[in-house]
Amino acid sequence: MGRCQRTGCEKETTVFRHLVNKPTVYSLVVVFGSGAASKEELSRTLAAVDDELDVAQIYTADPTSRTDLPPRRAVLKHITAFALAHYVAFTWSDLAGEWLLRDDTMCRRVGPTFEHVKAKCVANRYQPGLLFYEAQPVLPVTRT
Numbered sequence: 059m060g061r062c063q064r065t066g067c068e069k070e071t072t073v074f075r076h077l078v079n080k081p082t083v084y085s086l087v088v089v090f091g092s093g094a095a096s097k098e099e100l101s102r103t104l105a106a107v108d109d110e111l112d113v114a115q116i117y118t119a120d121p122t123s124r125t126d127l128p129p130r131r132a133v134l135k136h137i138t139a140f141a142l143a144h145y146v147a148f149t150w151s152d153l154a155g156e157w158l159l160r161d162d163t164m165c166r167r168v169g170p171t172f173e174h175v176k177a178k179c180v181a182n183r184y185q186p187g188l189l190f191y192e193a194q195p196v197l198p199v200t201r202t
Contacts, residue, residue, distance in 0.1 A: 059070070061111065080124070080130065080193065081193065082189040082192060082193045083190055083191070083192055083193070084113065084132050084190070084193065085188060085189065085190050085191070086107075086189040086191070087187065087189075088103060088107070088185075088186050088187055088188075088189065089187075089190055090103070090185050093140065093143075093185070094183075095183065095185050096183075096186055097180050097181075097183060100179055100180045100183065100184075100185065100187075101176075101180050104176040104179060104180065104186070107176075107186070108134075108190075109133065109134040109172035110131060110132070110133050110134065111131070111132040111191050112130065112131060112132075113130040113131075113132055113193065114130055123130075124154075130193060130194075131190035131193070131194040132192060132193045132194065133150075133191060133192055134150070134172060134189060134190070134191050135149070135150045135190055135191065135192045136149050136150070136189070136190040137147065137149075137186050137188070137189050137190075138177065138182035138186075138187055138188040138194065139179060139186045139187060140161055140184070140185045140187055141182060141183050141184045141185060142183075144161065145161070146159060146161045146167065146184060147160045147161070148161070148175050148178075148179075150159075154167065155170060156168065156169055156170040156174075157169060157170070157171075157172070157174060157175050159178065
């Protein structure tokens with residue numbers, strides 16, 4: 059429920075979130091209270107972050123509509139992180155089949171799972187700040 063947006067109106071109204079167009083990239087911002095989060099704070103925060111989203115759980119269909127939004131997977135592909143006044147990027151490489159860690163001067167392999175990225179973030183106190191998810195194609199349903 060929400061409030062009417064007209065000046066002076068206090069009426070409660072139903073609020074719907076729905077997609078008009080289906081984006082191919084979704085972003086998530088993570089905010090910490092300081093630039094020096096503890097390893098415990100990083101562990102707790104990263105435990106709440108998934109490497110896959112079901113966009114249909116975020117954007118629901120309008121109940122007056124006769125169509126439902128089908129499940130639409132979005133997979134994590136990039137993370138920009140901050141540590142000690144320095145930014146790094148974790149990027150999924152389809153070619154290498156694993157996550158890569160990049161900064162101004164280097165590119166290193168991290169590992170094939172998001173768990174490897176989480177461990178690297180905690181060990182080096184990298185604070186994830188901006189995460190990019192790429193929508194995956196919706197496969198047609200086949201009936202036999």
